[in-house]
Amino acid sequence: MGDFELANPTKLERAKEKLGKSAMDADLLAEYDKYGGAIKKDGRIIETGSFFDFQTKLPRKEPKIEFGDEYVLIRKKVKKGEEVEGEVVAPERPVLAGPAPKKGRPKKEK
Numbered sequence: 001m002g003d004f005e006l007a008n009p010t011k012l013e014r015a016k017e018k019l020g021k022s023a024m025d026a027d028l029l030a031e032y033d034k035y036g037g038a039i040k041k042d043g044r045i046i047e048t049g050s051f052f053d054f055q056t057k058l059p060r061k062e063p064k065i066e067f068g069d070e071y072v073l074i075r076k077k078v079k080k081g082e083e084v085e086g087e088v089v090a091p092e093r094p095v096l097a098g099p100a101p102k103k104g105r106p107k108k109e110k
Contacts (some may be wrong), residue, residue, distance in 0.1 A: 001025055004046075006040050011037035030059030041065070057086070 001043055006012050015031035017054070023031075033039065033051040040046065047068040053060050 001029065004029065004041055006032055007038035007040065008035075011035040027059060031061070034059075042068075046080075 005109065011032055012028075014035060015028055015037075019027055020029055030051040033048060034054075036048055038045060039050070045068045047066040050065050051060055051063050078096075
């Protein structure tokens with residue numbers, strides 16, 4: 001559909017059934033967006049609500065395209081004390097003197 005890739009064929013068929021065969025691409029994108037279908041442009045996911053305004057419950061006249069994958073952060077798992085280029089290294093845990101306190105509920109006194 002133009003520059004956009006629609007990921008869910010079931011939601012696409014529902015949108016086509018509702019609008020009919022003579023529907024314009026903009027209307028079809030808005031209806032598909034209304035159903036919550038994932039829309040991609042150049043391999044990047046577009047936020048839901050870019051083509052359909054859920055507050056006014058109407059299709060947007062001008063699509064407000066925002067990418068949902070701009071601020072995805074991925075945590076890297078690093079063993080303690082291991083150095084990684086450009087990242088903060090987890091310090092070694094200090095050794096505590098004496099036995100560790102017991103966990104759980106205290107025993108009942110008789």
